[in-house]
Amino acid sequence: MKKSVSPFELLSERRSELMGFSILWVVWFHSSFRLDFFPAEPLNTFFEFIKKTGYGGVDIFLLLSGMGIYRSLSKNNVSDYIKNRLRKIVPVWWAYLALYYLLGKFVFDVAISAKDALGIATFMGFWLNDDIIGNWYVYAIMLFYLISPVIYSLLNESRNKKRMCLALVIISVILSFPFFGVFKLIVFSRLAIYVIGMYFAADLQNAEFTKKSIIFCAVIFMIFGGVLFVLENSFAKYLWPYGLWWYPFIPLAPAMSLLLTLLFQKISEFADGAMWCLRKTGEASLEILLISDLMFENAGKMNIRTPSEHLTALLIIVISLTGGFVFHYIIEFCKGIFSDKDKGSGKKKRRKGVK
Secondary structure (H helix, E strand, C coil): CCCCCCHHHHHHHCHHHHHHHHHHHHHHHHCCCCCCCCCCHHHHHHHHHHHHCCCHHHHHHHHHHHHHHHHHHHHCCHHHHHHHHHHHHHHHHHHHHHHHHHHHHHCCCCCCCHHHHHHHHCCCCCCCCCCCCCCHHHHHHHHHHHHHHHHHHHHHHCCCHHHHHHHHHHHHHHHHHHHCCCCCHHHHCCHHHHHHHHHHHHHCCCCCCCHHHHHHHHHHHHHHHHHHHHHHHHCHHHHCCCCCCCCCHHHHHHHHHHHHHHHHHHHHHHCHHHHHHHHHHHHCHHHHHHHHHHHHHCHHHCCCCCCCHHHHHHHHHHHHHHHHHHHHHHHHHHHHHHHHHHHHHHHHHHHHHHC
């Protein structure tokens, strides 16, 4: 680790790898693939716990998103910031809607009404309780994008950013309480971790990540990892309705993310190829998330037959990842074409202006 590196720099340098790790963790969580065939029972219990907590990958996404959004707002006015967010999300989301419709009609036998399609296209389906809503994460991140200028202003203008962050985290958690027992809790219980991500960019760019910081992160990781293990095994019925699935990740996600960056640094020293694969996976993480969600939701209708359930589940994961990569590169290819056209039209206009 570099001597004067900051937590912000660590996370920024390994952003793609962290996103790659997170999406693989989320995909595993949603799949039915289990590592439960080890002779030693503790290993089976350990891997089952890791699988059950795979939703925590979303919290790592939100931490990194908060960081990126703070930087974006520091460089752009609100109007340009919103345009940039829409350019990034809308092409992927609308292409996903088209794919959702086509696969639903010709493969999965799932009808999407005009109302459902409009709800998805306008990012309102989740909030209006439509039957078919698409992926909840996109609705969540779009909501967080909209309120980010307010959070940015509060953090940026605060003399004590740490205290302001703590206040915003507490407010965020309190605001989630009215959603106990409602599916929308999955969104509002995550706002606090997004705020922490923005704080990392606001106040930790120059802070030094020392050995004491590593020990502190390790302690947080063990304490809240232990809390999560107890909750998973002893209070399972309270996890979803009361947010006990997600609240432990408010301190756990930042600590775990920082520890993972150190692990990735070590791995890259002798296996940079593995890190390259993780980076590429992270770059396609949004598309993989959407395609995997679609595949797992309709896995029973795909009629895939293999010699075992484990192999079937693994095959669906492979199909989801491959489909996500293909979807990502098609979107990027199309963006490149339109970008070239825009540049060409811009040059023509400038030439006409010269004449």
